[in-house]
Amino acid sequence: MEIPFNVKERPDTGLYNGKLGVWFFLASEVMLFGGLFSAYIFLRNGVEYWPHGTDYLDVPLATLNTLFLISSSVTMVMSWASLKLNDFKKFKLYCGVTLLFALAFLVVKYFEYSAKFAHDPPYLPSTNNFLGIYFTMTGLHVLHILGGMLVIGYYFGPGSKMWNTEPERFTNRIEIVGLYWHFVDLVWIFLFPVLYLL
Amino acid sequence: MSPEEVKHHIKTYIIVFVALMFLTVVTVAISYLDIGVVPGIALGLFVASIKASLVACYFMHLIDERTTIYWTLIATAISFLILIFLPIGAMLAQARVY
Structure with missing residues (x-):
């Protein structure tokens, strides 16, 4: 059975189904992270003293990670644009670079977390509310990075075969993977100042 | 979308990328300003909102959806x-x- 409207737009929504589905999913993601931002406000305002991010966190490393994620967002959208221009080789290049930036983000995060655990006494989620919400929010964000890498990696590798048989459908898939990836970048754009700088 | 339109979009992506890099530096610089907690938070979140709007409008194409x-x-x-x-x-x- 053929799945309808995965290339052509549905007349009533003006969108192909996958795109609308991803936007609904992103709406649920806004609520997921929104709940945690809400908890952050609640925790921060409920105490007399709230530590500054620099008391516990490494701002230069987080700035580097911000630059990695922004760069990965650009290469992701460029991989979609390459497909629109029928340039599969450039798609592969940009997609690969996106994965490398994502990996770089995770490596930096690994060093950041390791430094917290190695500190004497160790900085753990149970140490205080600041570190609790820091590990919860950044941990959830890291899980989203891992999920994104899995999907981008699939379309960079075995999933890219679809380009030979259904190029338009493949281009649409890259567009909606990109929407998810940009959302992950967008969350970090707020996490960075909220946790590290303010 | 025609190839010319895509090429025009690519130029926009590069400009947005440079703007995001610049605003990241601005975000970090704001945290070093001694302007008090509430104005600092307001200014930091304002810049973050501009960055988020750029990503949403241009990379996620919300400007034309x-x-x-x-x-x-x-x-x-x-x-x-x-x-x-x-x-x-x-x-x-x-x-x-x-």
């Missing part, structure tokens, strides 16, 4: 605001009790 998505996002934004203002409402209620 279908009405269905705009309605979905309006519903999401209302729900999100309720979620964010819940703790503030709770704090105000608590302040009235004590």
Whole structure:
């Protein structure tokens, strides 16, 4: 059975189904992270003293990670644009670079977390509310990075075969993977100042 | 979308990329300003909102999207605001009790 409207737009929504589905999913993601931002406000305002991010966190490393994620967002959208221009080789290049930036983000995060655990006494989620919400929010964000890498990696590798048989459908898939990836970048754009700088 | 339109989009992506890099530096610089906690938070979040708008409008193409998505996002934004203002409402209620 053929799945309808995965290339052509549905007349009533003006969108192909996958795109609308991803936007609904992103709406649920806004609520997921929104709940945690809400908890952050609640925790921060409920105490007399709230530590500054620099008391516990490494701002230069987080700035580097911000630059990695922004760069990965650009290469992701460029991989979609390459497909629109029928340039599969450039798609592969940009997609690969996106994965490398994502990996770089995770490596930096690994060093950041390791430094917290190695500190004497160790900085753990149970140490205080600041570190609790820091590990919860950044941990959830890291899980989203891992999920994104899995999907981008699939379309960079075995999933890219679809380009030979259904190029338009493949281009649409890259567009909606990109929407998810940009959302992950967008969350970090707020996490960075909220946790590290303010 | 024609190849010419895509090429025009690519130019926009590069400009947005440079703007995002610059605003990241601005965000970090703001944290070193001695302007007090509340103005610091307000300014930091304002710059973050500009960055987020750039990503949403240009990388996610929200600047030129279908009405269905705009309605979905309006519903999401209302729900999100309720979620964010819940703790503030709770704090105000608590302040009235004590």
